[in-house]
Amino acid sequence: MATLTDPGGIAGTVKPRIVRQYNFAQTVPALALILLFFVLPVLALLLRSVLEPQPGFGNYAALLGSTTYLKIFLNTFVVSALVTAVSLAIGFPVAWALAIMPSRLSSVVFAILLLSMWTNLLTRTYAWMVLLQRTGVINKTLMGLGLIDQPLPLVNNLVGVTIGMTYIMLPFIILPLYGVIRRIDPAILQAAALCGATRFQALTRILIPLAAPGMVSGALMVFVMSLGYFVTPALLGGTANMMLAELIAQFVQSLVNWGMGGAAALILLVVTLTLYAVQLRLFGPARMGGH
Amino acid sequence: MTEPFLQIRGLRKDYGIVNAVSDVNITVERGEFMTFLGPSGSGKSTTLYILAGFENPTAGDILLNGESLISTPSHKRNIGMVFQRYTLFPHLSVGENIAFPLKVRRWGKAAIDAKVQAMLRLVRLEGFEDRKPAQMSGGQQQRVALARALAYDPPVLLMDEPLSALDKKLREEIQHEIRRIHQETEVTILYVTHDQEEALRLSDRIAVFSKGVIDQIGTGPELYANPATRFVASFIGDSDFVTCEIVSARDGRADLSIGSGGAIAGVPVHGTAVDGGMAALMLRPERLSLSRISTGAGTTGLSARVNDITFLGSSIHVAASAPSGETLSVRLPFGHEAAAGLSRGDTVFIGFDPASAHVFCG
Amino acid sequence: MLLNFERLGAWKWILLVITGLTAAFLILPIVFIAALSFGSSQWLIFPPPSWTLQWYKAFLADPRWLEAAWTSFRIAAVVTVLSVLIGLVASFGLVRGRFIGKEALRALFLTPMILPVVVLAVALYAFFLRIGLNGTTTGFVIAHLVVALPFSILSMTNALEGFDKSIEDAAVLCGAHPLEAKIRVTLPAISHGLFSAAVFSFLTSWDEVVLAIFMASPTLQTLPVKIWTTLRQDLTPVIAAASTLLVIVTIALMLLAALVRKGLKS
Numbered sequence: 004m005a006t007l008t009d010p011g012g013i014a015g016t017v018k019p020r021i022v023r024q025y026n027f028a029q030t031v032p033a034l035a036l037i038l039l040f041f042v043l044p045v046l047a048l049l050l051r052s053v054l055e056p057q058p059g060f061g062n063y064a065a066l067l068g069s070t071t072y073l074k075i076f077l078n079t080f081v082v083s084a085l086v087t088a089v090s091l092a093i094g095f096p097v098a099w100a101l102a103i104m105p106s107r108l109s110s111v112v113f114a115i116l117l118l119s120m121w122t123n124l125l126t127r128t129y130a131w132m133v134l135l136q137r138t139g140v141i142n143k144t145l146m147g148l149g150l151i152d153q154p155l156p157l158v159n160n161l162v163g164v165t166i167g168m169t170y171i172m173l174p175f176i177i178l179p180l181y182g183v184i185r186r187i188d189p190a191i192l193q194a195a196a197l198c199g200a201t202r203f204q205a206l207t208r209i210l211i212p213l214a215a216p217g218m219v220s221g222a223l224m225v226f227v228m229s230l231g232y233f234v235t236p237a238l239l240g241g242t243a244n245m246m247l248a249e250l251i252a253q254f255v256q257s258l259v260n261w262g263m264g265g266a267a268a269l270i271l272l273v274v275t276l277t278l279y280a281v282q283l284r285l286f287g288p289a290r291m292g293g294h
Numbered sequence: 295m296t297e298p299f300l301q302i303r304g305l306r307k308d309y310g311i312v313n314a315v316s317d318v319n320i321t322v323e324r325g326e327f328m329t330f331l332g333p334s335g336s337g338k339s340t341t342l343y344i345l346a347g348f349e350n351p352t353a354g355d356i357l358l359n360g361e362s363l364i365s366t367p368s369h370k371r372n373i374g375m376v377f378q379r380y381t382l383f384p385h386l387s388v389g390e391n392i393a394f395p396l397k398v399r400r401w402g403k404a405a406i407d408a409k410v411q412a413m414l415r416l417v418r419l420e421g422f423e424d425r426k427p428a429q430m431s432g433g434q435q436q437r438v439a440l441a442r443a444l445a446y447d448p449p450v451l452l453m454d455e456p457l458s459a460l461d462k463k464l465r466e467e468i469q470h471e472i473r474r475i476h477q478e479t480e481v482t483i484l485y486v487t488h489d490q491e492e493a494l495r496l497s498d499r500i501a502v503f504s505k506g507v508i509d510q511i512g513t514g515p516e517l518y519a520n521p522a523t524r525f526v527a528s529f530i531g532d533s534d535f536v537t538c539e540i541v542s543a544r545d546g547r548a549d550l551s552i553g554s555g556g557a558i559a560g561v562p563v564h565g566t567a568v569d570g571g572m573a574a575l576m577l578r579p580e581r582l583s584l585s586r587i588s589t590g591a592g593t594t595g596l597s598a599r600v601n602d603i604t605f606l607g608s609s610i611h612v613a614a615s616a617p618s619g620e621t622l623s624v625r626l627p628f629g630h631e632a633a634a635g636l637s638r639g640d641t642v643f644i645g646f647d648p649a650s651a652h653v654f655c656g
Numbered sequence: 657m658l659l660n661f662e663r664l665g666a667w668k669w670i671l672l673v674i675t676g677l678t679a680a681f682l683i684l685p686i687v688f689i690a691a692l693s694f695g696s697s698q699w700l701i702f703p704p705p706s707w708t709l710q711w712y713k714a715f716l717a718d719p720r721w722l723e724a725a726w727t728s729f730r731i732a733a734v735v736t737v738l739s740v741l742i743g744l745v746a747s748f749g750l751v752r753g754r755f756i757g758k759e760a761l762r763a764l765f766l767t768p769m770i771l772p773v774v775v776l777a778v779a780l781y782a783f784f785l786r787i788g789l790n791g792t793t794t795g796f797v798i799a800h801l802v803v804a805l806p807f808s809i810l811s812m813t814n815a816l817e818g819f820d821k822s823i824e825d826a827a828v829l830c831g832a833h834p835l836e837a838k839i840r841v842t843l844p845a846i847s848h849g850l851f852s853a854a855v856f857s858f859l860t861s862w863d864e865v866v867l868a869i870f871m872a873s874p875t876l877q878t879l880p881v882k883i884w885t886t887l888r889q890d891l892t893p894v895i896a897a898a899s900t901l902l903v904i905v906t907i908a909l910m911l912l913a914a915l916v917r918k919g920l921k922s
Contacts, residue, residue, distance in 0.1 A: 029749025030761060032742045033805060041768055041802050044783035045775060051782070097678050100671040103661040112679050119682040121906050123863045125883050126899035130685035133692065133700050133891060140688070140702045173682065189659035193348055194381040196368040196657045198395035198442065202667060208394070210658050212385045231772025233866050238887060248774040255778045256870075268775045275772060348663070368657060 045272075052265030062266035072250070076270075079247040082161065082236065083229035086168045087222050093169070094176035095218065099210075101177070102184040120174045128235045131167045132158060135239075159241035167239040168229060175228070176221040183217030184210075216286065223282045227275055247271050298357075299324040299482065300450060305354035307340050314340045315506045318354070322484065324449075327476055329485045329493040331529070332503030338486045341503075342452055345484065347371050358449065374443030374481075375452040378459065380435040382427040388414075388438050389423030395446045413441035416475060433464045437471065444479060453485045457492070469495055490530055502526045522564055524654040527576045534577045534622045536596070538653065543567035548653055550575060553617045558594050561648045565655035573655040579625040583645040584612060584632040595645035598622055600638055614642060686903065693896035700893060711897040721898060724882040731793065731878060732861035735800045739857035740850060742801075743808030750809070751816040762813075769806035776802065777870040784871070791873030799871050800861040807856040815849020816842075848917045855913040859906060 052062050066072045101109045119127070134140050135157035142154040157163055187210070195205040211218075233248035240246065245253075247267060254264030298321045305318040315337035322328050330338035343349045345356060347368030356363045363371055382391050392413050396406045414420050417437040427435055436456055443451055453472075457465045473496060476483055487493055493500050494514045501511045502525070510522040514530070521527035524535070538550040541557065548563040550573065561575065583595075598614035601621070605611075610633045612624040624644060626633050636642070657663045664671070688702070693711055695704025715721050750762050768776060780799050781790065789795035819842060827837035843850070865880045872881045879902060883895055 026753050027749065027755045029753065030746045033746035033765060033809070034761065036742065036798075036801065036805065037764060037768070040780065040783075040798050041776065044779035048775075048779040048782055093674070093678055096671055096674045100675040103659050103664075104672075104675075105661065112675060115679045115683045117910075118907065119686065121859075121910050122686050123880065123899065123902045123906065124865055125880055125887070126689060126903055127685060129883070129887060129891070129895055129899055130689045132887070133896075134685060134688065136700075136891070138699065138701065143702075170681070170685070173678070184659075187659060188379060188381065190377050190379050190381045191383060192658045193346075193368075193660070194375065194377065194439075194442075195383070195394070197346060197371070197373060197375045199369050199372070199398045199446065200394070201369055201398075202658060202665070204398055205658050209383055213383075231774055233774045234884075248772065251774055251778055252870075255781060261782060264778055268778055271772055272775055275770075279770065348657075348660070 045268075048261070048265045049269045049272075050265075051261045052263075052269055055262035055265075062262045063270075065263065066266055066270065072267075075245050075247060075250050078244050079230060082164055082168070082244065082246060083226050085161075085165050086172055086229045087226045089165065089169045090172045090176045090225055091218060091222055094173055094180055094221070095214070097173075098177045098180035099184055099214075101181045103189075116174045116177060119170075124171065124234055127171060128167055128238050131163065131170065132238060135163050135166065158239055161240070161244055163239040164236050164244060164246075167235045168232060171235060172225045172229065175225055179221050179224075180214065180217045184214055187213050220282065220286050223278060227278045231271055231275060298322070299326075299359065300484075301355075301357040302341070302345075303355045303357065305341060305344060305356070306352045307337075307344060307349060308352045313506055315344075318508055320501055320508070320511065322482060325480045325482055327483045327485065327496060327498045329487060329497040329500045330503055331487060331490060331493040331500050333488055333529075335505075336503035337506040338501075338503040339454055342454055342484060342486050345450075346373060346375055346452055372446065372448050373450050373452060374446070374448040375454070376436065376439045376443050376456045378455045380427065380432065380439065380459075382435055382438055382442070384427055386426075387423060388419070388425050388427070388430070391427070391438060392423075392442045392445050395442065399446060409445055413445050416444070416478065417441045417471070432460050433468055436460070436468060440472075440475065444475075444481065447481075449482060451481045451483045453483060455486055455488070458487075458489075465492070472496060494530070500530075502529060504529075519650075520562075521576070521652060524564075524574055524576065527652060527654065532579050532623070532625075534579055534582075534620075536575045536577065536616055536620055536622065537618055538573055538575045540567050540569055540571050540573050540653075540655065542569055548573075550653060552596050558648050558651075561651050561653045563653050563655065567653075567655045571655065573653050576652045576654060577622070577646050578650075579611075579623045580609075581646060581650055582622075582624045584624050584626060584630075584636075585643050585645065586640075587643060593643075593645045594648050595643050597641060597643050600636060600640045600642055602638065603633070603636055612636065612642075614644065689896050690900045690903070692893060693900045695893065698893065700891060700896070711893045714894050715897045715901070718894075721879075721882060721894070724877050724879045725901075727793075727876060728862055728878040728880070731796050731800060732858045734793075734797050735804050735861040736854050736858045738797070738801055739804040739808040740853050743805055743812055743853055743857075744850065746805075746809055747812035747816050751813050752821070762809075765809050766806045768803050773803065773866040777867045780867070781870040791871070791876050793876065796868070796871045796876065796878075799867045800864055803864065803867065804857040804860040807860055808853040811853040811856060812846065812849045815846035815852075819845050851913065851916055855909055859909060863902070863906065 053060060055062075097112075101112060104112075136142075137154040137156070139157075141157060142151075145151045146154065157166075191213075192205055192209060195209045200208065231248055232246065233252065236244075236246040237249045237252075240249075248271070251264050251267045251271065254260045254267060258264075300320075300322040302318055302320040302322075306316045307314045318337070318341055320328070330341060332338045340349065344351050345363075347363070347366065351364065382388075383394065386394065389410050392410045393406050396409060401409070410423060411420075414422060417440055419434065419437055419441070422430070422434070422438075427438070430438070439456070457468055460468065469492060472483075476496075485493075485496060497514070499511060499513050500517060502509045502517065504523070504525045510517060510526045512520075517526055517530045521530065527533050528535070536552060538552045538558070540563075541549040541551055543549070543563050546562060547560045548567055549557060549559045550561060551557050552575070558575075563573075565573075567573070583593075596616055598616050600612060600614050602613040603610065604613075605628075608628055610626045610628060610630065612626065612633070614622050614624065616622055622644060658667075661668060692700055692702060692704070694707050694709065695702070696706045696708040696710070697704045746765065750758065750765075777799075780795075780802075784790040784792075784795045789798070823845070824837050824842050827841045828834055832840065863880065864878075865884060868878045868881045869884060872878065877885070879898065883898055886892065886895055
């Protein structure tokens with residue numbers, strides 16, 4: 004039988020088959036996995052938030068009405084905002100430098116960046132737990148230099164969490180921002196100089212506005228990631244600054260309160276999705292997971 | 295004697311062990327349109343970039359109205375520049391682009407608005423002030439770049455191959471615009487290009503760059519009629535080269551012999567002539583005569599064999615081989631009697647006036 | 657001039673200093689932990705009074721640590737195989753298929769990568785409790801598979817999109833069965849994508865913490881889980897040793913991946 008690729012019908016013993024376009028069937032195993040073990044469980048959890056212990060929005064009322072929980076929401080936002088701001092403040096000059104440095108210097112920095120990203124999250128957090136403890140290197144060095152005479156409380160508080168999370172988020176700002184700055188034509192900055200702009204004027208009126216889309220996009224990504232972070236805040240933060248992810252875990256593991264846990268999870272999910280929608284609207288489909 | 299307006303003295307630029315320009319000396323008059331002409335890598339853009347302040351020279355100086363520019367940073371030099379790539383600020387509108395150098399100089403709002411309008415009128419883009427660069431064609435963008443560069447009335451305008459990214463027709467249009475703007479504003483222009491036609495069309499004088507040095511500076515006609523080096527001869531106008539031997543040379547003229555041909559006397563010579571040494575004789579295709587037989591003594595020339603005859607509209611182009619094997623082209627006006635009945639393989643006599651030829655040594 | 661390193665003037669040094677400090681900030685903790693793992697101080701005093709291998713010996717001598725490492729490895733291995741297989745097939749569907757909702761499906765497949773892991777962890781925990789998969793290897797594998805698959809699909813759709821299908825068609829025209837053509841022509845050509853997918857799937861599972869915490873049981877723990885539970889009690893240097901080992905495996909794999917990828921691509 005003549006087929007699209009075998010008009011002479013030569014492939015006799017092989018079952019003649021019209022070579023059809025690859026269709027939906029190929030994606031079914033992956034789809035089944037995602038639906039069954041991602042979409043379904045999450046929906047079920049969200050459902051429980053409005054069904055347990057009684058049908059209704061009681062859990063949400065409890066979460067949003069109580070000062071304890073509101074403080075946790077606020078703390079989550081504050082920490083995320085702080086981490087984003089610090090990461091951006093450090094990340095911009097570093098990305099700028101990387102974009103224009105000679106490559107023998109920048110390759111070293113990139114190697115360090117990548118090494119840091121590949122290192123296990125727990126390892127990196129553990130390192131800061133050790134460094135920041137009262138008898139840790141940082142306090143000892145500061146006391147040794149005579150700058151302080153009592154060890155500073157650097158861990159189990161906002162400082163520790165911010166340092167630890169900035170440490171993890173920095174590469175996520177630096178790498179995309181580096182890409183954006185590299186795409187700016189240096190001749191534009193040369194033209195700005197000839198127009199009479201000082202370095203500062205060229206920075207504020209030309210370079211930063213041109214890099215802004217990369218900065219906003221990176222900041223959004225880091226902010227969203229920070230909102231949902233679990234491991235680092237749990238290890239480096241104190242009970243006073245619990246974040247949302249740990250609250251959810253606590254509801255579910257320690258208190259076995261699925262209603263509240265589900266409700267908190269839904270709030271996190273909604274905020275995350277909203278921010279992604281904003282990102283999409285502003286920048287078009289962002290590149291996911293930049294490996 | 296008045297100070298020359300712009301003086302480039304003994305300029306040299308090395309990148310490590312590689313030399314980009316050396317011993318560049320140019321004097322530019324106020325209001326002049328001077329072109330740096332040469333192939334890529336000849337040092338013309340490097341010289342321009344040193345003028346703009348994007349590179350520091352290894353040696354030498356640049357004097358504007360008698361004052362040295364070398365130690366002044368780019369943003370204080372008050373020079374305008376139009377680049378090869380469109381360098382408009384993409385996030386600003388056309389009007390904001392032109393206003394940028396004025397804002398930086400703290401002009402008042404009314405003065406800025408008036409100047410922006412004047413500039414738009416100058417480059418014939420009235421009404422475009424709110425457009426963004428991305429919405430404009432390449433030619434329009436370059437005109438805005440020009441307007442921005444001239445907005446603060448700089449004494450000197452630098453242009454680095456601004457038209458090479460445009461197609462031929464657009465290029466000619468904007469060349470015309472540039473000439474008009476030059477006449478209207480009387481600004482001094484330093485223009486870099488590799489296109490000899492563009493250079494001839496636009497400039498008052500041309501500096502021909504080759505391998506980091508200037509071979510010659512002069513007007514178009516000067517460079518064409520009296521090229522100082524073989525390179526200049528080949529770069530400006532069309533040229534044929536024939537290897538010859540110097541018989542003797544005196545007072546700027548040489549007697550030569552070509553292969554098996556006869557002697558040629560009294561050719562202007564350039565470079566160091568060595569009796570008995572080899573040299574290159576340069577002939578202009580359009581100043582050659584063509585005939586079937588040597589028309590007796592008194593006509594200098596050489597015999598050659600016709601390889602190809604091409605009809606090019608207003609002229610006929612005859613390619614012939616000299617006895618040495620080198621190719622000569624002869625350009626005859628259409629309908630010239632010498633071309634009648636000519637065919638491939640014919641032996642012809644190519645004649646020329648020795649006084650209008652040139653021979654280059656070394 | 658701002659984008660011209662040589663012409664920044666004094667600013668060049670400011671940028672260099674900030675970058676240098678940041679690079680130091682990024683690498684010192686890791687180097688520090690590696691150094692501490694060889695130090696003899698139990699309270700992680702730096703500099704340590706003397707150097708020792710005792711923490712590594714403690715790690716290798718403790719059956720619970722070794723068991724955690726083995727659990728990590730076998731789960732990661734299974735996840736890798738499944739992720740590459742399912743991802744490969746799905747990639748063909750996504751790149752070559754023509755059906756409505758294809759782009760939406762592609763976005764759906766990538767969602768586990770961008771949503772907060774804790775939400776998935778809690779949801780799966782509840783779900784597995786219901787169906788009795790909690791604390792089982794199967795449950796673990798499924799959980800890791802969900803988050804490893806997006807990387808796998810990304811790698812392979814990328815590689816497949818860069819592959820010129822007419823080469824495969826040419827093979828079919830030469831007489832090869834479509835499946836045979838895929839195996840003998842297409843797969844070798846996208847092998848760098850397959851390899852990337854495998855490496856990223858393995859590392860995603862090997863390094864994964866949050867899901868592991870929820871999927872674990874006292875008898876089924878991956879290395880990250882064991883480190884986590886130990887960390888909540890004290891900061892023993894054995895963790896430093898375990899962490900350093902984790903890091904070495906990751907780095908070795910990523911270097912290997914980079915080298916192999918370079919070799920496969922050329």
